[in-house]
Amino acid sequence: MKAVILAGGKGTRLRPLTYAIPKPLFPLNKKPIIERIILHLKEYGIDEFIITIGYLGYQIRNYLGDGSKLGVSIEYEEEKEALGTAGCLYNLKDKLKKEKSFIVIGGDNFTNINMHTFIEFHKAKKAIVTIALIEMSIPVDLGVVKLDETNLIKKYEEKPNFKYLGGTLIFCLSPEVLDYIKKGDDFAKNIFPKLINEEKKIYGFVFEDLWIDIGKLEEYEKAHRFAEKNLS
Numbered sequence: 001m002k003a004v005i006l007a008g009g010k011g012t013r014l015r016p017l018t019y020a021i022p023k024p025l026f027p028l029n030k031k032p033i034i035e036r037i038i039l040h041l042k043e044y045g046i047d048e049f050i051i052t053i054g055y056l057g058y059q060i061r062n063y064l065g066d067g068s069k070l071g072v073s074i075e076y077e078e079e080k081e082a083l084g085t086a087g088c089l090y091n092l093k094d095k096l097k098k099e100k101s102f103i104v105i106g107g108d109n110f111t112n113i114n115m116h117t118f119i120e121f122h123k124a125k126k127a128i129v130t131i132a133l134i135e136m137s138i139p140v141d142l143g144v145v146k147l148d149e150t151n152l153i154k155k156y157e158e159k160p161n162f163k164y165l166g167g168t169l170i171f172c173l174s175p176e177v178l179d180y181i182k183k184g185d186d187f188a189k190n191i192f193p194k195l196i197n198e199e200k201k202i203y204g205f206v207f208e209d210l211w212i213d214i215g216k217l218e219e220y221e222k223a224h225r226f227a228e229k230n231l232s
Contacts, residue, residue, distance in 0.1 A: 001119070002099055003046050006088060006169065007034060007107035008054030008079045013215050022056040024107035025063060026220060028227035033214060034060065034107050036231070038070055044115035046103065047072040050095065052088045054079040085169070086185040093178045106169030108214040110223045113170060113207050121205050122172035129177055129195060129202040132170035134211050137161040165204065168211055 007024040014023055024034035031039075038049060049067060053060050053076055060076075067074030075095075079088055089096065089104070096102055101122060103115070113132060122130040139161050146155040167188065180191055195202045212223040 001046050001102060002048045002050060002096065003041050003103040003105060004089065004092065004096075005034060005037060005049060005051045005105055005107050006085060007060055008052045008057065008082070008088060009108075010055045014217060014220065017217075018055075022059055023214065025059055026214065028110065028224055029231050031227075031231075032063065033110055033223075034064070035070070036110065036227070037105060037107065038064075038067070038072060038074075040112060041103065041105075041115060042070070042072055044119075046115065049074045050077055050092060051075070051107070052077045052079060052083075054082065084184045084186045084190075086181045086187045086191045087183045089178065090181055090183045090185075093181075096178060097175045099175055101172055101174050104169075104171040104173055106213070109169050109211065110214055110226075111168070111170065111209060111211045113209045113211065118170075118205050118207070119172055122174075122203070125201060125203045127172070127201045127203045128174050129192070129200075130172040130205050131192075131202070132168045132211075133165045133204040133206045134168060135163060135206065135208070136166040137163045165206060167204075168213070170211075172205075 007022065009023065010018065025032040028036055049072055051060065051074060057078055064074055077088065077092055083090065118130070118132060140159055142159065144157045144160055145153055148154050171187070177191065180194055185191055192202060210226065212219055214220045214223055
């Protein structure tokens, strides 16, 4: 099985750090995020990678090379302009069409998700798309009120936690999804709504393992602390 790692973003929320290096090369206990992603997927037998690069992408290419030092095979697809999280697969259609299914993961998604269970779920459901989901909660600073049709208060909760299932940038895709993708498309904004409207089999896989989206400084620090305590 192939995996596509999306590593072309500018990481604007992490500036000024990303002025010097791209986000996927941020170290987590001496190893870059993207290297840890590759090594994690390799544990599940995934050893063929395509990395989409853009902003400062030459640094990623120079660091990882062809992947041989990690015992994997790496190809690169360079974006001359931002193509979108889905649109960046447009030029990869010929390579990915041959796969029964493939993984797409963000180069800033730090996780220890059980990929075997995730992939088997996708296959069992015969899904066109399976999205890895994680339960999250947001504290609400006010009292939350529920009214009936006459504005009579039926329920009052003081500062509750709002729980929801959040979508990660970890997908298992069947090649059929490639027929829906054009340049500039975003999975969340364009592809997933289209598939849902057409009643295609798009499933959510809820997992409780580690997942950190390293998009903000506090999240990067959280991931770094975890790596220092748990990873060599």
